């Protein structure tokens with residue numbers, strides 16, 4: 225009897241045939257799949273309730289909470305994929321970096337990395353460091369049934385920005401100073417982060433994640449020449465490290481209109497696009513052989529239901545000629561979003577694109 229005749233095998237087949245994974249592979253789909261970056265989190269009252277009194281990073285280390293919080297938006301919005309509840313700094317915390325996530329601020333690093341000696345803080349990540357991830361992914365894939373689970377990690381540049389700045393930054397001054405002032409130290413830092421990120425993605429895939437997304441949220445701060453020279457090699461290393469698993473690899477950043485081609489070249493199967501570039505134009509910049517993900521402007525979620533539909537229709541029209549399209553926002557769900565607006569948006573995309 226083949227593995228596909230066991231109940232587990234049947235579920236794996238259904239997951240493999242899901243609209244989300246089919247779109248990532250640029251295969252025909254029954255409807256355009258939808259999920260929302262940051263779909264889990266503060267926009268949901270049920271999230272705020274289970275997080276009460278529990279610091280963000282503590283919640284990421286509790287498989288029961290990770291499972292519940294990851295499932296909440298799937299239950300509520302009928303999205304086509306779940307994204308593992310965690311944060312981009314979790315693997316850094318797991319190797320002993322002294323950091324915290326400050327509510328309303330973001331990740332804050334106690335001892336920023338700015339010298340060669342500071343690099344010693346970045347040891348290798350082993351699966352034992354994040355055993356709670358393996359456990360939570362196992363619980364989740366059992367609960368999710370055919371709905372695919374997306375694993376994720378921060379890309380080397382975005383992680384480096386937090387580590388070098390010591391926290392969130394508008395202009396990434398210290399980061400760029402290091403990139404230009406000590407290119408060898410910069411390259412070594414990004415290479416270390418590529419190793420850690422690769423190890424973290426492998427843990428999630430081996431435990432059952434069906435796709436992975438690399439968040440390079442802040443890389444839009446760079447010019448293309450700098451991206452090609454100082455960032456692309458490290459991101460490409462991450463994509464190569466997980467290539468043999470055969471799961472779709474999504475690559476996302478904000479303000480990356482001028483970088484879309486290079487971000488595809490780094491090795492992604494799906495390129496995430498923010499709202500600044502229409503999807504048909506993004507497809508020209510990315511080139512053939514890749515699916516696109518995006519790109520509804522999250523600020524428009526605060527508008528009227530009618531305006532939201534007009535904008536969603538525009539996104540779908542621009543996506544009409546794409547080889548593969550995963551509907552998403554151009555960036556994360558804002559914390560004060562009315563969750564019903566997201567439920568209606570997912571429903572609208574499903575009904576408008578049903579084949």
Ligand SMILES: Cc1c2[nH]c(c1CCC(=O)O)Cc1[nH]c(c(CCC(=O)O)c1C)Cc1[nH]c(c(CCC(=O)O)c1C)Cc1[nH]c(c(C)c1CCC(=O)O)C2
Nearest residue numbers: 261262263264265309310311312327328329330439441556
């Ligand atoms: C840049 C970045 C971070 N974290 C992440 C990124 C890349 C995505 C992006 O560009 O938005 C990734 C991330 N962080 C979180 C998720 C959960 C999964 C999902 O998308 O639903 C994901 C995918 C949970 C979280 N990560 C964080 C929260 C909010 C903290 C809380 O609920 O107390 C959640 C739900 C904290 C965090 N962590 C970070 C920021 C900027 C913040 C917000 C700070 C704040 O406004 O309070 C760093």
